[in-house]
Amino acid sequence: MRRSLWQTENIMMATRAQPRPERAEPAKPGEQARDFEFTSADFARIRELIHRSAGISLSDHKRDMAYSRLARRLRARGIDSFRQYLDLLESDNDPAEWEAFTNALTTNLTAFFREAHHFPILADFVARRPGPVSVWCSAASTGEEPYSIAMTLIEALGDQAARQASVLATDIDTQVLAKGEAGMYQFDQVKHLSQERLKRFFLKGTGAHAGMVKVRPELRAMIRFEQLNLTERDYRLNTQFDAIFCRNVMIYFDKPTQGQVLSRFEPLVKPGGLLFAGHSENFTYVTQAFRLRGQTVYELTRDAGATRTAHRAASHGATSGVPA
Numbered sequence: 001m002r003r004s005l006w007q008t009e010n011i012m013m014a015t016r017a018q019p020r021p022e023r024a025e026p027a028k029p030g031e032q033a034r035d036f037e038f039t040s041a042d043f044a045r046i047r048e049l050i051h052r053s054a055g056i057s058l059s060d061h062k063r064d065m066a067y068s069r070l071a072r073r074l075r076a077r078g079i080d081s082f083r084q085y086l087d088l089l090e091s092d093n094d095p096a097e098w099e100a101f102t103n104a105l106t107t108n109l110t111a112f113f114r115e116a117h118h119f120p121i122l123a124d125f126v127a128r129r130p131g132p133v134s135v136w137c138s139a140a141s142t143g144e145e146p147y148s149i150a151m152t153l154i155e156a157l158g159d160q161a162a163r164q165a166s167v168l169a170t171d172i173d174t175q176v177l178a179k180g181e182a183g184m185y186q187f188d189q190v191k192h193l194s195q196e197r198l199k200r201f202f203l204k205g206t207g208a209h210a211g212m213v214k215v216r217p218e219l220r221a222m223i224r225f226e227q228l229n230l231t232e233r234d235y236r237l238n239t240q241f242d243a244i245f246c247r248n249v250m251i252y253f254d255k256p257t258q259g260q261v262l263s264r265f266e267p268l269v270k271p272g273g274l275l276f277a278g279h280s281e282n283f284t285y286v287t288q289a290f291r292l293r294g295q296t297v298y299e300l301t302r303d304a305g306a307t308r309t310a311h312r313a314a315s316h317g318a319t320s321g322v323p324a
C-alpha cells in the first residue's frame, strides 16, 4: 500500500508545550473593564523591570497589553493588586515568577521563511563556506526561524553535509523555546511551503493530531534549543558561528542595548561570517564592527579587530543604568 511520505504515526509523539494563541493578539477594547486597578506608577514600574531584566523598552501604547498579560499572573497567584504583585516580584527574587513575568511581556510573532529573501542568501553563502557550518538563531521564538534555517542548510549542502551542520536556537522566553523544541505546528502555518518542502521536512498528524504537522527528526536533530538572554553580559558561548540571525528583536531594545548586543556578537562571528537583521532594523548607526552588505545582511568590517576595543569601551560607557 502506498503511504503518503509525510503521513506517519510519529506525529503522535508527546509535546511539552501548547501554543499561546493570545500572544500575537492586540489588546482588546473590552479590557477597559478591568479586574484590577492599574495605575501609571504600576506601568512605569513594569517598564523599568522588563527593561532591566530583558532589555525590552515597552512603549506607552503597550499599556493595555501589559495589563492583560500580567493580570493573568495576578489571578494565577491569587494577588489583588499590581502593586502587591510587583512588590512580590522585586522582594522575593523568585526565579519562576521572573520567568513568567518575562515570558508574559515578550512578543513572539514569527513564521516559517519570514523575510524570505534572506534564505537564498544564506544558501548561497553556506555552499561556499569550508568545514561544518554553524548558525546561531538568537531570537528563535517558537522555532519557525531556526527550522527554516536548518531546511535551507539541508537544501544547500545536501543531507550528508548538513548532518555536520548545526543550528543553535536561543530565546529569553522559555515557553516559546519549549514549543520550538516540540516542533509541532498547525498545518495552516506551513501551508504556504512548497509540496517538496512539506514532504521532505514534515510529518503529518493523524488522529488527535489531525490538522497538525511535526518536523522530521533529522531536521530537529540539527537544532539545539537553549535559553539565552541577549542582554546578559556573558553569553557563555565557546564557539564561533558562520552566521548569526538576530531578526526582529533589536526593535524592542534601545540604542545602548543594541550596541552592547552587537559588541558581544562581534567575536562570535567567524571571519567572513554574516549577521542577518530584521527588515526594520538598522545597525549602521549603532556599531562600527558590522557594515551593511545589503538586504539587511551585515558583515564584519575589515578592521573589526581594531574597532573592537574602542567600541567595547564606548558601549560599556553607555551601559550605565542598563544592567546586562
Ligand SMILES: C[S@@+](CC[C@H](N)C(=O)[O-])C[C@H]1O[C@@H](n2cnc3c(N)ncnc32)[C@H](O)[C@@H]1O
Binding pocket: 053, 054, 055, 056, 106, 107, 108, 109, 110, 111, 114, 138, 139, 140, 141, 142, 145, 170, 171, 172, 173, 176, 228, 229, 230, 231, 246, 247, 248, 249, 252, 278
Ligand atoms: C518578534 S519575535 C522574532 C522572532 C524571529 N526572530 C523572527 O524574526 O521571526 C522576538 C523574539 O525575541 C525574544 N526576545 C526578547 N527579548 C529578548 C532577550 N533579551 N534575549 C533573547 N530573546 C529575546 C522574544 O522572546 C521573541 O521570541
